[in-house]
Amino acid sequence: MPQRIQTPQASPKSAVQRAERVDAQRNRLKVLQTADRLFGERGTSVSLGEIATAAGVGAGTVYRHFPTKDALxxxxxxxxxxxxxxxxxxxxxxxxxxxxxxxxxxxxxxxxxxxxxxxxxxxxxxxxxxxxxxxxxxxxxxxxxxxxxxxxxxxxxxxxxxxxxxxxxxxxxxxxxxxxxxxxxxxxxxxxxxxxxxxxRNFENRNESLEPSGLRNEIAVTERSCPVCGTPLPETATGRPAKYCSAACRQKAFREKRKTT
CATH class of the missing domain: 1.10.357.10 (Tetracycline Repressor, domain 2)
Known part of the structure; x- marks a missing residue:
C-alpha cells in the first residue's frame, strides 16, 4: 500500500522570522516615506532622531536600516x-x-x-x-x-x-x-x-501688444486709418468712411476675429 506523502509543516520559528521580515520591511518603508516628507519640508538638516520620532519607530530601527543620514x-x-x-x-x-x-x-x-x-x-x-x-x-x-x-x-x-x-x-x-x-x-x-x-500664444500676445483694440478704434475714429495696417482710409461716395483700406485687410481682420472666438 503506497505511503501518503506528507507536506512538511512550517516550524513556529520560521513563521516568526517571516513576520519579523514583514515588520522590518514595513518599518523601512515608513522611515523612507517620513524622511522624504521631512527633507522636502525642512531641508536636509533634519536629524535621524527627528525622522524616527515622526515615523513612530525607535532610533535603533532607523539606524538598523540606515547607519548614517547620508545613507538615508x-x-x-x-x-x-x-x-x-x-x-x-x-x-x-x-x-x-x-x-x-x-x-x-x-x-x-x-x-x-x-x-x-x-x-x-x-x-x-x-x-x-x-x-x-x-x-x-x-x-x-x-x-x-x-x-x-x-x-x-x-x-x-x-x-x-x-x-x-x-x-x-x-x-x-x-x-x-x-x-x-x-x-x-x-x-x-x-x-x-x-x-x-x-x-x-506668443504671436497672439505680440499682435495684441502692438495693436490693442482700444487704440485701433481710437485711430480709426480720429485719423480714419485702417485698423489692420494703419493706412489712411479714402473717402467714399456715400460720405461714410470705409472700415478697412482693402479687401485683404478686411479678410485678415475677419481671420483674427475668428481666432479669438
Whole structure:
C-alpha cells in the first residue's frame, strides 16, 4: 500500500522570522516615506532622531536600516530619481508632443516646489545633468531635451529655446517660490510662465501688444486709418468712411476675429 506523502509543516520559528521580515520591511518603508516628507519640508538638516520620532519607530530601527543620514538621504534621492525616470519615459511615449512637453514641465515644477530641498540635493549630485548610475542616462535632461525638440518640430514651442534655457526657467520657478512664500501663487505663476513658451500664444500676445483694440478704434475714429495696417482710409461716395483700406485687410481682420472666438 503506497505511503501518503506528507507536506512538511512550517516550524513556529520560521513563521516568526517571516513576520519579523514583514515588520522590518514595513518599518523601512515608513522611515523612507517620513524622511522624504521631512527633507522636502525642512531641508536636509533634519536629524535621524527627528525622522524616527515622526515615523513612530525607535532610533535603533532607523539606524538598523540606515547607519548614517547620508545613507538615508541617498536612498530617498534614488527613489526620487526612479520616479522622475518613470514619468519622463511615460511622457516620451505620449503621441501629442505639445501636451507631453507641457505636462512634463508642470510635473517637474510641482516636484521642485513641493520638495525643494530634495531637488536641490539631486542637482548638487549632478543627477539632473549627468547619467544616473541606476538608469545610465540623465533622468531629467534626457526626456526634457527630447520632449522639447518634439514640441518645437510640431510648431508648438519657440524654436530659440534649448534645454539649458528651460532648466534655467525651472530654477527660476523655485527661486520665485522662495521669494513670494506662497506655493499656490508660485504654481499659478509657473503655469503662466510655461504658457508663454507656446509659439502661437506668443504671436497672439505680440499682435495684441502692438495693436490693442482700444487704440485701433481710437485711430480709426480720429485719423480714419485702417485698423489692420494703419493706412489712411479714402473717402467714399456715400460720405461714410470705409472700415478697412482693402479687401485683404478686411479678410485678415475677419481671420483674427475668428481666432479669438
Amino acid at each position: 538621504l541617498a536612498t530617498v534621492l534614488d527613489h526620487r530619481l526612479s520616479q522622475l525616470s518613470e514619468r519622463g519615459a511615460e511622457m516620451m511615449r505620449r503621441p501629442d508632443p505639445e501636451r507631453a512637453f507641457f505636462e512634463y514641465m508642470e510635473y517637474l515644477t510641482g516636484q521642485a516646489l513641493a520638495n525643494r530641498a530634495i531637488c536641490e540635493a539631486l542637482a548638487s549630485r549632478g543627477d539632473w545633468q549627468e547619467p544616473s548610475k541606476l538608469e545610465g542616462v540623465c533622468v531629467v535632461d534626457t526626456p526634457l531635451g527630447i520632449l522639447l525638440q518634439r514640441a518645437q518640430r510640431a510648431g508648438a514651442v519657440r524654436s530659440d529655446l534649448d534645454p539649458n534655457d528651460v532648466r534655467a526657467l525651472l530654477a527660476g520657478c523655485v527661486g520665485m517660490s522662495q521669494a513670494i512664500e506662497s506655493p499656490e501663487r508660485a504654481r499659478r505663476l509657473s503655469r503662466i510662465l510655461w504658457e508663454g513658451l507656446r509659439l502661437e
